[in-house]
Amino acid sequence: MAEANLKRVLLIDDEEGIRKVMSIALKDAGYVVWTAESGEQGLEIFEREKPPLVLTDIKMPGMDGIGVLRRIKEMETDSEVIIITGHGEMELAISALQLEASDFITKPIHDEALFISLRRAEEKISLKRQLRDYTENLELKVQEATAEIQRISDFQANLIDNSLDGIVAGDAERKVVIFNESAQRLTGYREGEVVGRLTLEDLYDKEIVDLWLSREGEAPDPASEKRTSHLDTTIQSREGRKIPIRLNHTILRKEGHKVGCVTFFQDLREIRRLEKRLVQSERLAAIGQTSATIAHAIKNIVGGLKGGMFVVNKGFELSNQDYLQNGWDMVQRNVAKISSLAMDLLTYAKERKPEYRLAEANTVAAEAVELLKTRAAEFKVNLTLEATEGLEPVAMDVSGIHQCLVNLINNAIDACWPEICGHEQGQVAVRTCRDPDWAVCFEVEDNGCGIEASNKEKIFTNFFSTKGADGTGLGLLNVQKIAQEHGGSVEVESEPGKGSVFRLLLPSGPSKDTEDLNENGTEENENQEAYSVVAQADRRKS
Amino acid sequence: MKKKRILVVDDELDMRTFITTLLETSGYKPIIAINGEEGILKAREKKPAAIILDVMMPREGGIQMYRELKTDEQLKDIPVIMLSAIAKKTFFHSQQVLNTYRGQKVPEPAAYIEKPPETAELLQILEQCLGC
Numbered sequence: 001m002a003e004a005n006l007k008r009v010l011l012i013d014d015e016e017g018i019r020k021v022m023s024i025a026l027k028d029a030g031y032v033v034w035t036a037e038s039g040e041q042g043l044e045i046f047e048r049e050k051p052p053l054v055l056t057d058i059k060m061p062g063m064d065g066i067g068v069l070r071r072i073k074e075m076e077t078d079s080e081v082i083i084i085t086g087h088g089e090m091e092l093a094i095s096a097l098q099l100e101a102s103d104f105i106t107k108p109i110h111d112e113a114l115f116i117s118l119r120r121a122e123e124k125i126s127l128k129r130q131l132r133d134y135t136e137n138l139e140l141k142v143q144e145a146t147a148e149i150q151r152i153s154d155f156q157a158n159l160i161d162n163s164l165d166g167i168v169a170g171d172a173e174r175k176v177v178i179f180n181e182s183a184q185r186l187t188g189y190r191e192g193e194v195v196g197r198l199t200l201e202d203l204y205d206k207e208i209v210d211l212w213l214s215r216e217g218e219a220p221d222p223a224s225e226k227r228t229s230h231l232d233t234t235i236q237s238r239e240g241r242k243i244p245i246r247l248n249h250t251i252l253r254k255e256g257h258k259v260g261c262v263t264f265f266q267d268l269r270e271i272r273r274l275e276k277r278l279v280q281s282e283r284l285a286a287i288g289q290t291s292a293t294i295a296h297a298i299k300n301i302v303g304g305l306k307g308g309m310f311v312v313n314k315g316f317e318l319s320n321q322d323y324l325q326n327g328w329d330m331v332q333r334n335v336a337k338i339s340s341l342a343m344d345l346l347t348y349a350k351e352r353k354p355e356y357r358l359a360e361a362n363t364v365a366a367e368a369v370e371l372l373k374t375r376a377a378e379f380k381v382n383l384t385l386e387a388t389e390g391l392e393p394v395a396m397d398v399s400g401i402h403q404c405l406v407n408l409i410n411n412a413i414d415a416c417w418p419e420i421c422g423h424e425q426g427q428v429a430v431r432t433c434r435d436p437d438w439a440v441c442f443e444v445e446d447n448g449c450g451i452e453a454s455n456k457e458k459i460f461t462n463f464f465s466t467k468g469a470d471g472t473g474l475g476l477l478n479v480q481k482i483a484q485e486h487g488g489s490v491e492v493e494s495e496p497g498k499g500s501v502f503r504l505l506l507p508s509g510p511s512k513d514t515e516d517l518n519e520n521g522t523e524e525n526e527n528q529e530a531y532s533v534v535a536q537a538d539r540r541k542s
Numbered sequence: 543m544k545k546k547r548i549l550v551v552d553d554e555l556d557m558r559t560f561i562t563t564l565l566e567t568s569g570y571k572p573i574i575a576i577n578g579e580e581g582i583l584k585a586r587e588k589k590p591a592a593i594i595l596d597v598m599m600p601r602e603g604g605i606q607m608y609r610e611l612k613t614d615e616q617l618k619d620i621p622v623i624m625l626s627a628i629a630k631k632t633f634f635h636s637q638q639v640l641n642t643y644r645g646q647k648v649p650e651p652a653a654y655i656e657k658p659p660e661t662a663e664l665l666q667i668l669e670q671c672l673g674c
Contacts, residue, residue: 300627303658307560310661314567323567326559333556 005052006122008032012042012056012068013084018109022055025111031118039063043071046079052125053118054081058092058104066092069099078128080121084109166235166245169252169262170200174209177260186245186267188238203236204247204263212249212261235265244268293473297341304334344474347403347481354397354485361432361440362387364398368405369430372413381416381426383409388432394439394506400482401442401504405430407475408444408502415448415500438488439508443501450496459492479504545571546672549590551581551607552625553599557657561594561625561664568665578602582610585617592652592671594664597626597633605636612648621652621671625664630654 009031013019016037023033034049036042040063042056054072058065069081080102085093093104102121105113160167166183170176179194187203194203201209208231231249234242245265252260311327314320369385376383409430416426427447435441451459460480476490479502483490487507494500548570550561562572573588575581579602585593593611597604604624611617624633633654641647652671655664 304556306658307556311559311563314563318567323563326563330556330559 006125008034008049008051009053009055009118010034010036010042010046010049010051012036012039012054012060012065014038014057014060018057018084018107022109022114025114029115039065039068042068046072047075050077050079052079053121054079055084055114056081057084058089058096059086066096066099069096069101073100078125078132080125082117082121163264165264165266167262167264168200168203169260170209171260172258174199174201176200176203178262183265186237186243187235193238200261200263205233208233208247212251232268246271294341294345297473298338301334301338301341304337305331308334341474344478347478348474354400354482356395356397358393358395359398359401360393361391361442362389364396364401365405365430365432365442368402368409371406372409375410376413376428379413379417379426381413381428383413383428384430386429386431388434391432391434391440392508394508396486396506397482400485401506404479404482404504405442405444407479408442408504411475411502412444412446412448412500415446415450417448435505438505440506442504442506444504445499445501447499450498450500451492451494452496456492456494460490545569546591547571547573547588548668549573549575549581549584549588549593551575551578551593551599551604552596553577554596557596557625561659564661564664570668578604578607578610581607582614582617585611585620590620592668593620593622594625594668595622595651597624597628605633605640608651609640609646609648613646623653623655623664623667623671624651625655625657625659627657630656 007030009026011019011022011026011033012035013022014037019035019037023035026033031053032051034045034051036045039056039060042054043063045051046054054068056065056068063071065083069083072079072081081096081100083093083096083101083104084107085096085104086107093106096104102124103117105117160178160180163180163182166186167178167180168176168183169178175196176194176198177196179189179191183189184191184194189198199209200212231247233245233247235245235247237243244267246268247263247265249261249263251258252262308327308330311323311330313327315323315325315327365387366385369383373383409428412428413426416428429443429445431443431445433441433443459476480490483504483506489505491503491505492500493503548565550558550565550572552558552561553576558574558576562574565572573584573590575584577599581593581595581602584590595604595608604626608622608624611620611622626633634650637648637650653667655667
């Protein structure tokens with residue numbers, strides 16, 4: 001296409017003969033030809049047709065060839081102008097070349113010279129066009145690249161400004177070069193007061209800054225110069241106060257030399273305030289939930305007490321001994337329930353101070369089993385102890401572990417309740433066993449109703465009970481609490497309809513953090529008392 | 543006049559003691575069952591004039607027993623008073639769901655009382671149900 005476009009010639013000559021002869025030769029060679037008999041006419045056609053090639057006689061009446069050349073070159077065009085000169089007009093021809101004429105040919109015109117000249121002009125145009133395309137392209141690319149750089153720079157500036165972290169950067173002379181909005185908000189300084197005016201040690205501890213920037217020449221040690229982990233320090237505010245911050249920094253290097261450093265910091269006061277608020281709201285939620293559950297439990301018990309009072313009153317009214325007995329039993333049962341609730345709550349809420357002493361697991365288990373024999377019999381449950389002989393004595397808080405076992409055995413007995421699981425013969429086995437990972441393992445197994453998979457997660461959460469009004473929902477929670485105090489663990493395996501096994505696992509000694517608490521075990525007696533009341537309350541159940 | 547028999551189905555001893563005492567001292571003859579299964583048997587056997595039925599019970603609960611009563615030709619006309627710690631709304635919702643799910647249309651109970659029951663309220667509702 002470009003080549004075809006080039007084959008268009010405007011021929012300007014005042015001599016008709018030359019116009020005729022040349023246009024025939026040009027047309028024969030495949031050119032489109034316009035002819036003009038004067039410079040003025042020639043320019044008119046040029047402006048209309050924009051031919052790439054112009055052949056013009058140099059000497060013409062009116063506007064001569066130099067004038068045409070000048071005007072064409074003034075226009076922004078690729079067109080090449082070839083000057084036709086007569087004999088002895090060499091001076092003019094040279095000045096035409098100075099005015100950027102493409103070439104000149106002399107009269108009489110030889111076709112060969114003409115076409116060589118035309119071809120040269122065509123090549124020149126095409127080169128010029130390529131060059132122009134290339135340049136334009138280059139300019140475009142530079143523009144694009146500049147825009148991209150601008151965009152990235154804006155983006156980064158935005159990022160720095162809008163960061164919630166304070167960002168301060170310093171150069172090798174420690175002068176501050178970046179001081180973002182968060183840094184301004186926190187310190188009270190305006191950007192203009194800091195950038196280029198203050199140094200890093202005006203803001204931070206001098207020692208810290210020295211550490212970053214002093215050893216200029218030293219070889220980089222990536223391990224120590226990588227962004228250091230949090231450093232809790234302070235930053236100087238405009239009023240001269242020291243504001244606690246958590247600081248990170250990065251050393252900037254160019255060709256191995258330190259050229260500055262960037263620091264990022266968060267307001268520790270803000271972090272601490274948020275942490276505090278979180279803890280507080282969690283506490284409030286827990287208190288709310290706990291109060292609601294306790295209120296519900298108490299409401300049920302009060303219902304029972306009211307019912308009992310009603311029955312007792314009827315007994316008095318009608319002098320009916322059965323009513324008196326039944327009503328009084330109701331009152332007693334509900335009083336037992338509320339005291340067991342209160343005891344469980346106390347155990348749960350109190351900071352226990354366990355007292356460790358070496359004890360035989362078998363003895364502890366035997367005592368718990370003995371205590372619950374009667375209750376098991378009431379429930380027609382066969383309660384057995386299978387002790388493994390030769391177990392090493394283990395340091396434990398005996399009253400705590402006793403309470404755990406009583407809770408677990410009571411649960412096992414409840415699980416065998418024929419009303420719930422329809423067993424003919426409830427079976428609860430208490431075992432002491434060896435365990436590869438623990439010093440001792442107490443096992444309480446029942447053939448009761450088992451635990452539904454959906455409940456397995458909940459049994460160790462507070463106030464979850466499957467026993468309806470009979471459970472406080474705190475028993476297992478207390479078992480777990482005591483086990484954890486020992487650095488031990490509670491495990492459960494259960495199959496609905498088949499039964500459950502609870503394992504209480506204890507390590508060979510008290511865990512380290514609990515040992516420290518053990519210095520004054522004065523509350524031991526109180527605990528002992530508490531658990532026996534619970535045990536009695538439990539025994540009276542049903 | 544012969545005392546009217548009232549069947550009380552509840553798994554909680556306290557509630558049974560309270561309601562039977564209330565019924566006895568108000569001129570009724572209470573019959574006790576501790577779960578739904580036993581409740582249906584006693585209902586067939588003793589033909590009570592009304593049934594006071596707890597909702598949440600181990601094994602066969604009140605919801606199941608209620609549907610059995612209402613789909614049994616012999617028993618469906620006995621008025622049933624539901625007595626439960628479950629909110630009335632929750633119970634009626636469960637009935638609707640079960641109706642849709644099982645394609646049955648079980649009528650609503652004669653009355654629904656939330657626990658704990660007030661003595662006067664319970665007696666008044668019972669009298670209304672018995673239509674006397």
